[in-house]
């Protein structure tokens with residue numbers, strides 16, 4: 001695991017952009033994408049650039065169950081707003097939060113991931129160490145699943161909703177086993193809130209209690225953290 005420490009999220013976005021550009025130059029065609037506050041500077045850098053993804057495929061990590069694509073809190077909406085409007089892909093896949101048949105939806109999404117091996121997977125990290133929506137206790141070899149969000153994740157994501165009760169309780173998320181199949185994984189984390197999760201991810205024993213710690217066993221995992229998120233590292 002390669003850890004890059006930057007001053008702030010703005011500088012982190014520039015570093016992440018360089019990695020996207022290098023991958024694209026090397027012929028990457030499938031990009032795994034993430035949502036949340038963390039990747040916003042990266043997406044801004046991509047939008048401001050002349051990189052062209054119109055021959056590429058994107059596969060997002062997750063989506064809330066129950067939210068239609070035009071709901072401003074949905075990850076479909078987020079991706080359109082932060083990236084796809086400016087940088088369209090040939091095809092962009094996200095889980096369908098409106099499919100209430102979880103078995104069918106998860107199998108459909110796992111098939112998409114299997115048929116389109118991801119070259120570069122972008123990740124954020126939850127305060128409890130989750131990646132995608134794979135909460136503590138998720139299997140390291142897991143596939144796409146319907147996940148019940150923990151209280152800590154609901155509280156953390158409530159800032160995007162009018163009140164905490166509006167945060168969906170379930171999400172569809174790519175599994176950890178599927179995330180690990182990406183050729184390169186790039187995780188970004190900014191701010192003091194993430195320092196504890198970053199310490200456990202980088203220095204702790206890999207354990208399903210800290211989902212991101214699985215990245216210690218990935219051949220090409222890059223972590224970009226600001227000084228606050230890195231503040232508990234030895």
Ligand SMILES: N[C@@H]1[C@@H](O)[C@H](O)[C@@H](COP(=O)(O)O)O[C@@H]1O
Pocket residue numbers: 034035036037038039061062123124125126127131132133153157
């Ligand atoms: N499902 C997303 C994750 O993919 C994201 O990494 C995490 C952190 O979000 P933020 O970047 O806003 O701190 O939140 C959500 O739970």
